Amino acid sequence: MTATTVPGGKTAPGGSRSAIDLILRSALLIGLILMVVFFTAQSDLFLTAGNIKNIALSSAVLLIVAVPQALLVIMGYVDLSVGSAVGLSGVVTGLLIVDQQWSWGAAVLAGLAIGTIGGLANGVLVSYTRLSPIIVTLGTLQLYRGITQFLREDPPSDFGRGMALLGRGLYLGVPVPVWIALGVFALGALFLYGTAPGRHVYAIGVNTEAAYLSGVATKRLPLIMYGVIGLAAGLGGVLYAARLDSAPPGTLGVSFELEVLTAVLLGGVAFSGGRGTMFGVLLGVVFLGVLRNGMTLMNVPYFAQAMATGAALVIAAGLDQLGQRTGMVRRVLRRN
């Protein structure tokens, strides 16, 4: 009897879920495609290998941090300190190479370590003492920036060949950071869909109480994830420093946290937790990358770019909603 009242309902996350969501997202995907078509029509340089490489390169770090951020947000947490974590690890790596003559490899490891520690610090505060994630990470956003600028006032630069390869090297014609980003994305997807903790991410996000009653580690998992996003931010900082061949303490990674959050939400992750897919996140990141690149190609003036970006965000959010609505059942549940 009840079986009949449940239209297929193949909408649970997981193999099947991601498939459905591919369609759910498609509204946004279509938006992206239209945008690409438009830019291609505007400038014949847009769809060139070189330019695509650009977009990929400038989206790489965003994707690297957006993946763990998405996992956090789905769990109902968030890390707003990533902007400063990027700055901190980049500067630490830089000054170790320049001031302390560390080998670039060692310096990079140190940078990653710093990032991870910063992340874990957030995690302990947030998931164990149950402080508000937003306020805590807004705090550490300032704290880490302060430390960064305390460590070095003006930018260390000139990091040598190793870093150059890391930041601007090509492997099989694809920039190294892009390879790394793809790796991170793959891992993220495997984790979310393939492993038990991945399922628990949703459980915690939807109903922590219920997850706890079912024996899910409702505190350890977020803690670990904060460590991971710290690591990712550290990686991001290192890659930025490598790419820029310098690490300005005052500006490296500034307002990056908002970019990450935008990409994640744009990708259809619900800030309230419980909803989101890796595919969506990828889509959100690419969307932003294409938008910025295309507008520069078209020589749009700065204020118009701001307007266009803003409008694009709103429209994209609308498309995402549209995607959501296509789920028949959801429409019923969402009273209307």
Place this chain on the structure above:
Amino acid sequence: MTATTVPGGKTAPGGSRSAIDLILRSALLIGLILMVVFFTAQSDLFLTAGNIKNIALSSAVLLIVAVPQALLVIMGYVDLSVGSAVGLSGVVTGLLIVDQQWSWGAAVLAGLAIGTIGGLANGVLVSYTRLSPIIVTLGTLQLYRGITQFLREDPPSDFGRGMALLGRGLYLGVPVPVWIALGVFALGALFLYGTAPGRHVYAIGVNTEAAYLSGVATKRLPLIMYGVIGLAAGLGGVLYAARLDSAPPGTLGVSFELEVLTAVLLGGVAFSGGRGTMFGVLLGVVFLGVLRNGMTLMNVPYFAQAMATGAALVIAAGLDQLGQRTGMVRRVLRRN
């Protein structure tokens, strides 16, 4: 067994809430007091009438926008576009006076109107089409900034006597903006505790479905509140412009939205909605004002200020938690 209570409840439903929360907040209050004591010990200028007036003046606009922001957040919404709304209305007011020779009164009204319209635009998008408040207002944050810079590239300035009085005038020795801020705060408190819609704010935040089924206007109320916060942001922009006697399109109100959010969360409003008090918001605003002022007085270097602010936020969040814990029931409700 549970006979430790008086039939009918000893205190008025509304009254008790604020009373209880006053105690809950006290942990943070104590933190504030300690900070004041510290700064007073550091600089004998801190507790002078002049400096208190100065702190009040710096906090006025923050309070004006924080009050409606708190109401939105309690309902489970948020407006991140206020920074640009402040800029937009300030610049519009300014250029109407300078370029169009409008009377300052008319120009101010226009500024307020612009702000309100911007707010209502957010409201329609968010509460009626159910788009994500964060992503939408992040979008309009950019959109409104773009419009502002499109309207005027360099700052209009020199607004004449009327604006001067508005921004810097004293009434009974207290700056006009402070009077306005106190008025806004009083209205906010009256609304939240003294009116039925005020109760609905909590109902929507805690359980929208239940509120909807109980006949609460779960869409109109947020819409209106978005209009109100737009109006408040407009007011803030006007006051900023008046005090600066100029309105820089590129920088007026930049990152103000984060300041507001910080103050609100610091004041113990839960970002997930359903929890928060006006008293707490006031506390959060004052806390930030005192912190910034004290550190400037002590000529703390920039990076140290960032560190201190960050640490203060985290600690304050901790104190707030501590406050929460004192509520026995809450402890249990938060799965013991």
Place this chain on the structure above:
Amino acid sequence: GGVQEDTGAAGGSGESCQRSTEKVIGFDYPLTSLSVYGDLKRFAEKRAGERGYQVKYTADDQDLQKQIQNVQTWVTQKIPAIVSYPLEPASMEPLASQARSQCTVFVSYASPLKNQDAAVLFSGLESGKALGESAMKWIKDRGKPVKVLVLNNRDLAVGAQRDDGLKSVFPAGDADVEIVSTQKAGTRTDGEQITRTVLQAHPDLNMVLGYNDDVALGARQAFLNAGKKADDPNVFIGGQDGSKEGLTAVSEDGIYRVSVAVRIRDIGFAVTDVAADLLESKPNTGVNVPPVAIDAEHAELKDYMSDYS
């Protein structure tokens, strides 16, 4: 290993190159929120119009990553000539060399690069010095002790340069000078807020040196708001940039005594000329526009102001 660097053939030099015949110049100016930006563009375009060129712009909103991305886009796009104001010179080097290796003209703006065909310079260091010197002169002439607030912003390369310049000549161990506070200020609002507070701590504060006109004007407003007279002889406020408002304030011959200016017109023209010359293979090593401390008495004040619409 399989990883090689992505900078093409390193350091292509001007002569060996076949320049593009397309008459397009990209002007990458990250500080779009500065009030000088508009007029700068106007002059660059004026000259471009005369020489039949088109000027393109980026929108970096003061963000290093975005600047690099945008210039990278231009490089791939093979824009014939790029004039860039690097927020972070070191970060621009790889791009510059990549650009030049594909025969794109690369002109550096404000701070010199290793990889550049030419530069349009107005030294931040000099600018800071000029402000410091005129401040010292005012102090000497007046012969009374002063209390100073320094508003700097070392987050920006130019801000750091100007700050270094200022430090190098000010206060130069002068016993009469007491720097009571040094604070970071990014915007006019910051300038007003900080100055207001410092005025609380030191009601006798009578000198503010700002790293640009916006913050200095904020400081001036704080003095006016505090009830100081607009022409109080005992107050010295100085800024840098020579922005329209800055110079206007100076011309009022009040407490806003100096704005260290570079001739916006000259720079705007230079942006186009240097790039265009190089594209047309005319020799041009660039220009170095000297910063001048403009005060109310300065002979050229009117000319400088006339640059603005």
Place this chain on the structure above:
Amino acid sequence: MPYGGAPRNPWKEPRVTLSIRGLVKGYGATTVLDGVDLDIAPGEVHALLGPNGAGKSTLIKCIGGVVTPDAGEIVLDGAPLHNLTPARAFEAGIATIHQHLSLIDVLSVTENLFLGQEARRAGLIDRGAQRRTADELLERFGLRVPATARVGDLPIGTKQLLEIAKAWHRTDVRVLILDEPTASLSESETERLFAEVAKMKERGARIIYTTHRLGEVFRIADRVTVVRDGGVALSGAVADLAPERVVSVISGGTGAPTAQVERSDLGAVRLRARGLAGPRFGPLDMEVRAGEILGLYGVLGSGRSSFVETVAGRFAAVEGVIEVDGSPLTGRGPARALRRGIALVPSDRARQALWATRSAADNLLLPSFGELGRLGLRRTRRERRLFGETARKVDLQPPDASRKGGAFSGGNQQKLVLGRWLARAGRLAVLLLDEPTQGVDVGARKQIYEVCRDLAAGGLAVVFASSDAQEVQQLAHRALVMDRGRVIAELTGEDITEAALLQNAHQLTGVTGTANVSESHP
């Protein structure tokens, strides 16, 4: 077959017991359990009874490791269990089905069944294995939902069964705890559950069973313990206990609800549905008169909730009209319906009705604040008076205006929700109740029935949907049996017997097209 390791052979187990000694637990100022003892032998079904708020769930939470007792010890097979967590409890072989659902809406049926106990291969989830076990469990519980279905889309009853099924594949179950498992189940589901419980019993599990439907106790329980006022008020073998005795101990003398008296003096038609169709029901016609209490009975998914929720404005009618006092209901949304005097007590308290973190006063008075105020401002004195009166009428325990809604026991939460409408009864024309006494003890149930009768006597039209045949018999003047969204039978007065209801609901299940029998009624 339980997933995870070969089950140890229960018959080899020594016949020692699960024994609870001097258990004490309090929340803040109030002591809930004050020295409770309990012994349960393998293969025993032990019914744990008591009024709302007696501490049954609390006791269960202690055993399940959800809350830590303040004192006392829990000994399982001779081994005392210390600082339990839900995870540790599972390992010890204690499977708890909590009163409030702990399912994850966005996850699939399979994923929910295995949540926290996933089958793994090489670090990854073994979907194949999970899927097989899931299908088998669904089969056992007669759930014809796809194992890939998103749980959030399932009706509440189905969810309840899934919740129960979770325990069936957990680690070899030595203690099975069911906290009001049948609260939202209908007869057929209940039967299935009992069959499964019997199997568990054979496998030597100790079973604690909590319910407010006393009929069940005498069907499956071996022993009964009634907790009341913090202690054990009655304990003994079912065989030597008379139902009346148990009832009076639980209800503290209030006694069981009395059957409905026939109403002859019905007023004018207040609610009329004409060809009304909505999500999962209709089209159907229906009339309810002033003073009449109409019961809707049916198996799960028969469309009762959907119907009442549509009348209350939660869903838009697909076709047809709703009339209140003769004039059609225009516009959409509960607010509109309320303005016309239609109020709903929804079935899913936690999700649809309660503000757990808000005070009892807010929960009770929220729709009334406006009317109580003057010039838009609230008048707290009048609010306090109205709260006091209403709390007394529904006998809210404790009648504390500032206590958080979530801190009340199930039954008292329901009284809060009912009181919400009682407080403005004067403005109501129709009261709709969906599963009105779900999880409510006999005493409270009686009081709720009386409130409903008073409201009807006061001229309201009362419509309630229930899965509890006994309830329909006791409360309804007239009963409609629904199936697949259609009315398939109508019973009045004396004819409303549990037997008749069950028979109609079940034997007719599957017969389609026999719609609108109800057209014939007055």
